[in-house]
Amino acid sequence: GSYSTVWASSSPPQTMLEILSYLASALPIPAATEAAGKGMRLVLISSGAKLAKAAASPGADPSSYNHISAVLTQSMEAALSTRDVNVMANVAEGCARVCVQLKDSSQTKRILTSCALPFLHQSRSSLDAINNAASLQNGSGVAASQMEAATQTLISCLGALKQLIRFSDASVGETHVLTDVLTAAWPVLKDISTNPNCRSEEVF
Numbered sequence: 001g002s003y004s005t006v007w008a009s010s011s012p013p014q015t016m017l018e019i020l021s022y023l024a025s026a027l028p029i030p031a032a033t034e035a036a037g038k039g040m041r042l043v044l045i046s047s048g049a050k051l052a053k054a055a056a057s058p059g060a061d062p063s064s065y066n067h068i069s070a071v072l073t074q075s076m077e078a079a080l081s082t083r084d085v086n087v088m089a090n091v092a093e094g095c096a097r098v099c100v101q102l103k104d105s106s107q108t109k110r111i112l113t114s115c116a117l118p119f120l121h122q123s124r125s126s127l128d129a130i131n132n133a134a135s136l137q138n139g140s141g142v143a144a145s146q147m148e149a150a151t152q153t154l155i156s157c158l159g160a161l162k163q164l165i166r167f168s169d170a171s172v173g174e175t176h177v178l179t180d181v182l183t184a185a186w187p188v189l190k191d192i193s194t195n196p197n198c199r200s201e202e203v204f
Helices: 004-010 013-026 033-056 064-082 085-099 105-135 141-166 179-194 196-200
Strands: none
Touching (some): 013 064, 085 141, 105 179
């Protein structure tokens, strides 16, 4: 992470994507999780302009946006696997900052949605786990433990989604780049906001 600016200025786009993939592979390793998360945020922020310029340049590989999407989605999935709220937030911010620099707004929308989906799917799974735990016998220690774990995971996912949305909100265009993300998120967010178990557990 400390060398992110140097890497971004001296390395070709493909190398930056490879560095991001390496950091993503390091995220699930407990001893490396925190440092890899901070480093990934810095590398993403530093490399966004270069990745965007390369993907939009004349004669660029038509699959350039697909490569960017794959690496950013991999990064989000790896961050999610850590269940570390700070790592998830850092990676979500970095991915959003890359996406909003892309020259093709349709690609920005597509890649942002791809980045959000792992957290939306986990939010849905956590909501199901909260409901399942609530349906168990009252006073069960197992149920209480399951409720707590699912609630914390849900909070972390919503925090990462908040970062993704926050750092994408500065983009401009005829159609906002977050429309597809919000369309995908709305059913989950609506179910969370109206779920009595979430309200009683003070998820928000």
